[in-house]
Amino acid sequence: MERELICICCPIGCHLKVNIEENKVAGNGCKRGLDYGIKEVKNPVRILTTTVKVKNGELPLIPVKTKGEIPKDLLFKCMEELKKIELIAPIKIGDVVISNILGTGIDVISCRDVKNLK
Structure with a gap:
């Protein structure tokens, strides 16, 4: 299964495609996008x-x-x-x-x- 997200780690806003089964992220321009994509799909967190x-x-x-x-x-x-x-x-x-x-x-x-x- 694949989810599409927009990365919020920086102002670029890369369009990510996260493959949940394979733990793979495509479309990220940097490592922060890779980490964000996997974290957002598996265990989303926020500052309240x-x-x-x-x-x-x-x-x-x-x-x-x-x-x-x-x-x-x-x-x-x-x-x-x-x-x-x-x-x-x-x-x-x-x-x-x-x-x-x-x-x-x-x-x-x-x-x-x-x-x-x-």
């Missing part, structure tokens, strides 16, 4: 970026992201976990919002400082 509610802060929401890639099929479950969170200001950039989210070994961290209103 979103916002979390803040209590007593100068802003009502704070941007957060996963510190590394998580399995693509866990994105919506992670979003559900993050919806339950309400951080209390002050918050510093890089603070861990959730450690080891859903057992992935990846932390969710804050991407901005938020001062306390009081």
